Amino acid sequence: MDIGFDSERILTAAAEFQKLDDFGDPAFKAGLAALLATYDQHVDSEASRQRVYMRVLKVLGARLRVEQAKKNHPDIAEEQIIQPMILTGLPRTGTSALFNLLSSDPASRALLQWETHYPDPIEGLAAGEMDPRHRKLVEKIEAQKAQNPEFQTMHFASADTPEECVLLHSLAFNGVQLGFECMLEPYQSWHQSSDLLPMYQYYLELLKMLQWRRPGDRWLLKAPAHMWGLDSLIEVMPDACILWGHRDPLQVIPSISSLTAMAAKMFAGHIPAMEKDKLGPLVMEFYARSLERGFAARSNIAAKHFFDYRFTDFVDRPLALIGDAYDFFKLPVDQGLKNRFTDYIEQHPKGKHGDHRYTFESFGLTQAMILERFDFYYQHPVYSQYL
Numbered sequence: 001m002d003i004g005f006d007s008e009r010i011l012t013a014a015a016e017f018q019k020l021d022d023f024g025d026p027a028f029k030a031g032l033a034a035l036l037a038t039y040d041q042h043v044d045s046e047a048s049r050q051r052v053y054m055r056v057l058k059v060l061g062a063r064l065r066v067e068q069a070k071k072n073h074p075d076i077a078e079e080q081i082i083q084p085m086i087l088t089g090l091p092r093t094g095t096s097a098l099f100n101l102l103s104s105d106p107a108s109r110a111l112l113q114w115e116t117h118y119p120d121p122i123e124g125l126a127a128g129e130m131d132p133r134h135r136k137l138v139e140k141i142e143a144q145k146a147q148n149p150e151f152q153t154m155h156f157a158s159a160d161t162p163e164e165c166v167l168l169h170s171l172a173f174n175g176v177q178l179g180f181e182c183m184l185e186p187y188q189s190w191h192q193s194s195d196l197l198p199m200y201q202y203y204l205e206l207l208k209m210l211q212w213r214r215p216g217d218r219w220l221l222k223a224p225a226h227m228w229g230l231d232s233l234i235e236v237m238p239d240a241c242i243l244w245g246h247r248d249p250l251q252v253i254p255s256i257s258s259l260t261a262m263a264a265k266m267f268a269g270h271i272p273a274m275e276k277d278k279l280g281p282l283v284m285e286f287y288a289r290s291l292e293r294g295f296a297a298r299s300n301i302a303a304k305h306f307f308d309y310r311f312t313d314f315v316d317r318p319l320a321l322i323g324d325a326y327d328f329f330k331l332p333v334d335q336g337l338k339n340r341f342t343d344y345i346e347q348h349p350k351g352k353h354g355d356h357r358y359t360f361e362s363f364g365l366t367q368a369m370i371l372e373r374f375d376f377y378y379q380h381p382v383y384s385q386y387l
Helices: 007-018 028-042 046-072 074-078 095-102 113-117 132-147 149-154 166-172 187-193 197-213 224-236 249-268 276-298 311-316 318-328 335-347 367-373
Strands: 085-089 108-110 218-222 241-246 306-310
Touching (some): 007 028, 007 046, 028 046, 046 166, 046 197, 046 249, 074 197, 085 095, 095 108, 095 318, 095 335, 113 166, 166 197, 197 224, 224 276, 241 311, 249 276, 249 367, 276 367, 306 318, 311 318, 318 335
16 A cells, blocks of 8 residues: 555544644644655655654654643643753764763753653653553664664664654654655755744743653753754753764764664665765765854854863763863762762763774765865864864
8 A cells, every 4th residue: 555645644644543633833734744745755665655654643643742731731831941951063973972971960851762752741640650651662662673783883772861852853843853854855955944943942842841741950952953953942042051062074974874874774764865875975965064054053142052072072081071061051060970970981881882884985975075065164263173
């Protein structure tokens, strides 16, 4: 049976399955249409088309439940998001490792993997009772690990590990989705030309809902994709503390090309436009543009919001780097917190979940191509010092 990627059809299917009909602000429908058109154009096999169709159906279901939860609990809107700490910069710059390390601070309220799938509360749970959807996600992730163990060496995840914000962004049908759709037309052009403020306003609502469910002192968040919308991010979170990781693109681009190839294969199967020899240039261009967008936005945002760090500094002296960042943002660090960070580092040595290898040539890249495209970074009067 062929899967039809028609917006109204899938909206109707989601509403019927959830027995709800309010999707909230209809502005998300433009992104939904662009995403469905991209899947329809680029995803070939019936099994893969079924998989991405079910993903969209699941996200729409979450959106319906979120709107219902807002009606059931209007006090969610009163939650205040104060001084969130947000990690961004190019991917593969140590942000995931730093994200996990910072989450060992009791004051950090990290966004967890399972929460990105189920941001809405289940009614009627007893105090302390675990959401039954958590167990379902644990089982799903374990099955994915068995099917694709190599992915875990590149991006380790469990239901309870801190996770990127992009899965929340997906509920607005904007953002980078799963990291490969944003490199394919027509979604790529739509995303890069769209106003991201509505997405960030919705994202803020989701964070309030999650904070209402599980309170914390200070949100800890992470996504390289925030480079696309820094102006909107600061508009909705005006006291955000942003840690920006820097690393030589010669190390970044082949690594993220490898991860992108694996994510695309897992979720969408074979995509002709993303065959390995074509993928590298797509990835390179996407992340070069995101970095250019981020640098441009930073020129209009107060420097007090940003702490820049080198990847090598995080590798060589993580505790000192965290201390510098906390001092910069005027956050307290006592000996007990230092001990927590030290314990985490000792328990999570580099390579604990395996390692991966890649080459420029396998993704249709050369060093010269990367050096030329990222020349603006290598020659930047401010940020080149971090490379």
